[in-house]
Amino acid sequence: MISMQKVSKVYPNGVVAMDDLDLEIRDGEFLYVVGPSGAGKSTFMKMIYREEKPTEGQLLIDGLDVGKLKDRHVPKLRRQLGVIFQDFKLLPSLTVYENVAFALEVVGADTTSIRKQVMDVLNLVGLKNKARNYPDELSGGEQQRVSIARAIVNKPKLIIADEPTGNLDPETAWGIMEVFEEIHRRGATIVMATHNRDIVDKIRHRVIAIENGRVVRDEEKGAYGYDV
Ligand code: ADP
Ligand code: ADP
Numbered sequence: 001m002i003s004m005q006k007v008s009k010v011y012p013n014g015v016v017a018m019d020d021l022d023l024e025i026r027d028g029e030f031l032y033v034v035g036p037s038g039a040g041k042s043t044f045m046k047m048i049y050r051e052e053k054p055t056e057g058q059l060l061i062d063g064l065d066v067g068k069l070k071d072r073h074v075p076k077l078r079r080q081l082g083v084i085f086q087d088f089k090l091l092p093s094l095t096v097y098e099n100v101a102f103a104l105e106v107v108g109a110d111t112t113s114i115r116k117q118v119m120d121v122l123n124l125v126g127l128k129n130k131a132r133n134y135p136d137e138l139s140g141g142e143q144q145r146v147s148i149a150r151a152i153v154n155k156p157k158l159i160i161a162d163e164p165t166g167n168l169d170p171e172t173a174w175g176i177m178e179v180f181e182e183i184h185r186r187g188a189t190i191v192m193a194t195h196n197r198d199i200v201d202k203i204r205h206r207v208i209a210i211e212n213g214r215v216v217r218d219e220e221k222g223a224y225g226y227d228v
Contacts, residue, residue: 001027001158001189002048007057007067009043009213017043018054019213025191027157030184030205033193034224040213041193045162048191049083050074061158079107081158082151086166088143090135090150096122097131100149107154121149125179141172148179152188159183161192165199177203197224 002025009018017040025031033041046052047059047066054067061077069077090099097118104114122128125145135143144164151159161180165173177199184190194200200207200223207222208215217225 001025001029001062002191003058003060005058007047007054007059009040009047009052010055017213018047021057021213021215023208023215023218025189028184028187028189030180030190031192032200032205032207032222032224033191033210034195034200034207034226035210035216036226039210041210042162043213044210045160045191045193048158049081049160050077079103079154080156081160082148082154082156084144084147084151084159084161084164086163088135088140088147088167090143090146092135094134095131096127096133096135096138096146096149099135099146100153103150103153117153118149121153124152124182125149139172140168141175144168144172144176145179148176148183152183157187157189159188159190161190163193163195165194165196170198173199197226200224 004021004023007018007021010016033044035041043052047054050066050069059066066077094102100118100121101114104117119128122131125148127142127145127149130138130142135146165176168176173196180190181203204221207219209217209225
């Protein structure tokens with residue numbers, strides 16, 4: 001699904017955030033990305049959803065050379081993947097329903113199918129009864145569920161989540177992980193950067209550790225492996 005060959009990222013200020021990375025992520029895999037702050041995890045994720053371009057090397061998603069993708073084709077790529085952030089990034093002036101429907105409206109789906117898809121996905125994340133609420137009326141965990149609903153409503157095969165539980169208390173974080181596990185069971189490929197040791201150690205998946213822009217560890221059903 002994702003293939004990286006000799007991928008490097010040097011920011012304009014000279015920081016080498018990714019250094020000659022070779023990595024394959026298979027269809028249907030669940031991959032945790034761990035490592036200290038500043039290691040390059042966000043840069044790794046941003047290159048996948050084409051927020052940043054590699055300065056060298058090749059990054060393929062389903063054969064598509066993302067690094068060479070013209071700006072005008074980026075929206076099409078983004079519709080094929082779901083991105084979830086630590087800080088939710090919901091639109092505050094829109095209801096829960098509207099935040100999720102937005103992703104379908106931009107692709108021109110008809111109202112009846114939008115309504116069904118939105119309610120189905122809100123049901124999946126356990127928020128059907130919050131459809132009319134605004135984001136600031138929800139708890140952090142509920143807001144993250146909305147952002148997951150928004151990310152998956154197009155049924156993308158690939159989900160990118162950058163510290164999705166970073167702003168949540170432990171109990172809420174486990175609830176969010178159950179949603180990711182369900183999406184994974186339904187066949188999605190998930191790439192998740194996280195600092196949550198308890199989750200990585202308990203819900204075992206492949207783990208890559210990034211330090212100074214390099215993958216220093218890559219384990220099937222790996223552990224978190226850091227003390228903090
Ligand atoms: P992590 O997500 O692991 O904390 P990042 O990918 O955010 O790491 O950052 C990796 C390195 O790149 C850090 O040294 C960071 O300061 C630097 N960096 C990140 N974004 C930029 C940017 N837009 N411009 C310059 N340097 C950046
Ligand atoms: P149920 O299947 O339980 O009857 P509905 O599909 O009728 O649920 O909707 C549940 C919630 O979603 C209700 O609060 C409803 O107002 C809201 N909702 C449904 N469709 C829309 C829409 N097009 N715009 C805004 N809110 C909607």
